[in-house]
Amino acid sequence: MNAVSTSDSLPSVESELRSSPPNDLVGTARRLLADRAGAREVSLLLADYGLRVLRPVSPLPDTTVEPLSAYDGPAGRAFTLQTPVVEAEGHGTATVYVPVTVRGDRHGVLSVRLPAAGADTAGVRGLAEFATALGHEIATAERDTDLYLLARRTRRLTLAAEMQWQLLPGRGCGRPEFVIGAHLEPAYTVGGDNFDWSTDGSRLTVTVTDGMGRGIDASLLTSVTVGALRNARRAGVSLADQARLADQAVYAQFGGKVYASTLLLRFDLATGTVQAVDAGSPRLYRRRGDTVKQIELEAQLPLGMFEETAYEEQIFTVRPGDRLVAVSTGVHGARSPEGDLFGEDSLRRALDAAPTQAPQEVARSVVASLVEHFGSTELTADAAVVCLDWNGRDATAS
Numbered sequence: 001m002n003a004v005s006t007s008d009s010l011p012s013v014e015s016e017l018r019s020s021p022p023n024d025l026v027g028t029a030r031r032l033l034a035d036r037a038g039a040r041e042v043s044l045l046l047a048d049y050g051l052r053v054l055r056p057v058s059p060l061p062d063t064t065v066e067p068l069s070a071y072d073g074p075a076g077r078a079f080t081l082q083t084p085v086v087e088a089e090g091h092g093t094a095t096v097y098v099p100v101t102v103r104g105d106r107h108g109v110l111s112v113r114l115p116a117a118g119a120d121t122a123g124v125r126g127l128a129e130f131a132t133a134l135g136h137e138i139a140t141a142e143r144d145t146d147l148y149l150l151a152r153r154t155r156r157l158t159l160a161a162e163m164q165w166q167l168l169p170g171r172g173c174g175r176p177e178f179v180i181g182a183h184l185e186p187a188y189t190v191g192g193d194n195f196d197w198s199t200d201g202s203r204l205t206v207t208v209t210d211g212m213g214r215g216i217d218a219s220l221l222t223s224v225t226v227g228a229l230r231n232a233r234r235a236g237v238s239l240a241d242q243a244r245l246a247d248q249a250v251y252a253q254f255g256g257k258v259y260a261s262t263l264l265l266r267f268d269l270a271t272g273t274v275q276a277v278d279a280g281s282p283r284l285y286r287r288r289g290d291t292v293k294q295i296e297l298e299a300q301l302p303l304g305m306f307e308e309t310a311y312e313e314q315i316f317t318v319r320p321g322d323r324l325v326a327v328s329t330g331v332h333g334a335r336s337p338e339g340d341l342f343g344e345d346s347l348r349r350a351l352d353a354a355p356t357q358a359p360q361e362v363a364r365s366v367v368a369s370l371v372e373h374f375g376s377t378e379l380t381a382d383a384a385v386v387c388l389d390w391n392g393r394d395a396t397a398s
Helices: 007-018 022-037 072-079 121-141 145-153 159-167 215-234 239-254 343-353 358-373
Strands: 040-046 054-059 083-090 093-102 104-113 172-175 178-187 193-199 201-211 260-268 273-277 283-287 291-294 315-317 324-326 383-390
Touching: 007 022, 007 083, 007 121, 022 040, 022 104, 022 121, 040 093, 054 072, 054 145, 072 083, 072 093, 072 104, 104 121, 104 172, 104 215, 121 145, 159 215, 172 193, 178 193, 178 358, 193 215, 193 273, 193 383, 201 215, 201 324, 201 383, 215 239, 215 260, 215 358, 239 260, 239 273, 260 283, 283 343, 291 343, 324 343, 324 358
Parallel strands: none
Antiparallel strands: 040 054, 040 104, 083 093, 093 104, 172 178, 178 383, 193 201, 201 260, 260 273, 273 315, 283 291, 283 324, 324 383
16 A cells, blocks of 8 residues: 555645644644555654754654654664665564655654555655655644644753744755755754855845854844844845844944854855855855865954944855855864864864765764864854755756
8 A cells, every 4th residue: 555645645635734733743644644554653753953863743642752863773864864764574564764854954754654565665755745745734833832842852942042943944945056954052052153044036145143152142142133134135135235234233232242243145046156245253165076175255343343334245156066064163163171173174074074965964964073072062152054065057947
């Protein structure tokens, strides 16, 4: 039996998921997959904020489901490699693990135990389509319920971290021209670092912000900065004017006592031309072929340091196959307990070790190298990593 694999059945599946109460999507998924694919067990596993484990949402009654590794095992492989994994079992059954991903943003894994006959190519493809539909509904349901957010945390977030995670656009984004993956650490106590992006049919804007200070004060500063940048971006002004207007807003609020270092990038999707404003300390690296090189930009004043600061744009170009990695000060300036700087050499080694990984895995690998260097996941400074793979636009596309 194929698992929700026909084009005729998918629209009704989507309709039933849409009509499900926000907090009962997993229950609805279990019922649909049992009816249509003979599923015996269904579990939704969401990645935690640190991207270290996959945690279950609404375990089956009388069943204790422990968190699974987000790296190892069949569920971890499905999440990391973003491909279905089938585990054959005895008694004519199999468990299929399919990634739950929404427009390039990885949410977790759907685990489905069903008759082995339903784990054929068509059945797995149907489960993948179902998982995508479920992921879209979860993204919408999070506006109305905390259930899925709670499943993502292994412990309580600080208030500052709560504010920062709610401010993010996601941890990934995919379009034909580019793929983005990003990560923050320390995941449960992050305060001032942030990344943001927005895309339309012609341009992609990416920002990486490093708010001064720690804890709630840093989070408030970053919230004002990101809000001001979004407001200016949505006004349709140039990148330099986006920086200028955000600078004025931050200065008006804090009077120059604190400021936010920010890197602003705007990509022309048709040509690969990039406008850039370097307002502070985040750094940008490019991997082209086997060469990793820092893109040297003119260092300008952080946002909010002085009143009425003028900013200038710089131009560079990306080519298909280029990989860009932006890192905050908490990455390139981190030191080990012995005082050794993580620095550019360590960052280059981390990038060299992951040439074929997807952008979200690259971001995670850089953070893992940083944590290893520091000796703990509880970093003393916030760290943000954004990785962008540039594919470019097909010249034949309209």
